Amino acid sequence: METNCDISPAEWQVMRIIWTLKEATSAQVTTILQRKVDWQSATIKTLLHRLVKKGALKTIRHGRAFIYQPLVKEQETMNEAVDQLFASICQMHAGQSLLHVIKHTELSKKDIASLQKLLAQKAVNAPEMVDCDCVPGEDIRCD
Amino acid sequence: METNCDISPAEWQVMRIIWTLKEATSAQVTTILQRKVDWQSATIKTLLHRLVKKGALKTIRHGRAFIYQPLVKEQETMNEAVDQLFASICQMHAGQSLLHVIKHTELSKKDIASLQKLLAQKAVNAPEMVDCDCVPGEDIRCD
DNA sequence: AGTTTTAATTTACAACCGTAAACTTATTTC
DNA sequence: GAAATAAGTTTACGGTTGTAAATTAAAACT
Numbered sequence: 001m002e003t004n005c006d007i008s009p010a011e012w013q014v015m016r017i018i019w020t021l022k023e024a025t026s027a028q029v030t031t032i033l034q035r036k037v038d039w040q041s042a043t044i045k046t047l048l049h050r051l052v053k054k055g056a057l058k059t060i061r062h063g064r065a066f067i068y069q070p071l072v073k074e075q076e077t078m079n080e081a082v083d084q085l086f087a088s089i090c091q092m093h094a095g096q097s098l099l100h101v102i103k104h105t106e107l108s109k110k111d112i113a114s115l116q117k118l119l120a121q122k123a124v125n126a127p128e129m130v131d132c133d134c135v136p137g138e139d140i141r142c143d
Numbered sequence: 144m145e146t147n148c149d150i151s152p153a154e155w156q157v158m159r160i161i162w163t164l165k166e167a168t169s170a171q172v173t174t175i176l177q178r179k180v181d182w183q184s185a186t187i188k189t190l191l192h193r194l195v196k197k198g199a200l201k202t203i204r205h206g207r208a209f210i211y212q213p214l215v216k217e218q219e220t221m222n223e224a225v226d227q228l229f230a231s232i233c234q235m236h237a238g239q240s241l242l243h244v245i246k247h248t249e250l251s252k253k254d255i256a257s258l259q260k261l262l263a264q265k266a267v268n269a270p271e272m273v274d275c276d277c278v279p280g281e282d283i284r285c286d
Numbered sequence: 287a288g289t290t291t292t293a294a295t296t297t298a299c300a301a302c303c304g305t306a307a308a309c310t311t312a313t314t315t316c
Numbered sequence: 317g318a319a320a321t322a323a324g325t326t327t328a329c330g331g332t333t334g335t336a337a338a339t340t341a342a343a344a345c346t
Contacts, residue, residue, distance in 0.1 A: 008332075010333070010335085016232075016233055039335075040337085041292095042338090043334075045293080045336095046336075049295075050332095065293055075239055078233070078240045079240055081228060082228065082243065083244065086244055088152050088155040089224070090159055090221070093218055095251060098254075101229055101241070102258065102261055105234070106234060107237075107238045107269060108270055109270070110238075110272075111242070112238075112262050112266045112269050114238070115241065115258075115262055116259065116263075118245055118246060122250060127249065130250065130251045135163045149302090152303090152304095153304060169323070170323080182306090185306045185307065186305050191324095193302095206312085206313070206323095207321095208313095208322080
């Protein structure tokens with residue numbers, strides 16, 4: 001049962017920090033983020049606020065301030081985002097895009113091993129080609 | 144030199160049809176799309192219009208109507224979209240997300256072979272682990 | 287206790303997006 | 317040639333997003 005909260009790119013930046021630290025105050029998030037992007041602290045407060053409203057973060061009061069904690073899991077949220085993107089693009093070309101992203105992504109030996117194992121499994125029953133699913137009924141293919 | 148046009152999810156649906164057919168009239172796009180989604184033709188006209196304005200499509204007049212043709216390449220546009228997403232997420236977990244998406248994506252034998260070849264290459268110099276790049280300086284890792 | 291600091295909340299505002307009706311104009315059909 | 321059709325253009329409208337200032341409220345320091 002998904003906490004269906006779509007996280008915008010700017011909000012991702014905030015979430016990543018809180019996920020990594022497990023919890024953080026708005027001041028911490030601001031300090032860390034401002035080393036990377038040029039946002040006013042007011043902007044970051046807005047983003048935190050929206051994320052709470054969306055159900056991605058919860059707060060516990062701590063004196064004057066809040067401590068923000070994630071309500072959604074990082075890996076799950078990432079997977080949903082990736083799924084959503086891959087649902088928008090042509091299946092037939094998805095393989096090429098995967099190739100592209102893997103080419104430009106740093107992967108650990110373990111990651112690579114897992115991927116290799118998965119691919120070896122998938123290779124067994126893989127189709128010769130994947131149909132384009134953009135125009136139903138027409139079944140256009142590439143070779 | 145990118146034709147930096149961000150394509151929204153609804154617009155993707157339109158682009159996919161035109162990419163696949165190479166060119167199409169709004170009537171064609173409408174007929175095909177309406178087999179998949181419940182949009183009025185007015186909606187599709189708006190999307191086509193916006194895509195032309197964004198520089199993703201061009202038109203050539205043909206009697207009363209226009210023929211719409213892509214100005215941006217499908218694979219390039221897909222790659223940019225995927226890059227953009229992967230730039231938003233934590234590097235350290237990117238490998239897991241790739242695993243996830245590959246698990247759920249249909250891939251041809253050829254796609255798989257290319258991926259395997261690439262992974263084999265990358266394995267040679269792959270790091271033992273990939274650092275989290277969410278909180279600079281802290282270098283949090285997972286095992 | 288009063289002043290300063292800092293957090294949170296409210297308000298703002300333009301751009302983009304999903305969704306579509308209304309209007310205009312050109313074309314085809316009778 | 318007049319009427320009906322269909323394509324494009326304009327306008328619309330509420331929601332989300334990026335970006336942030338203004339306001340309020342609470343805590344910390346002197």
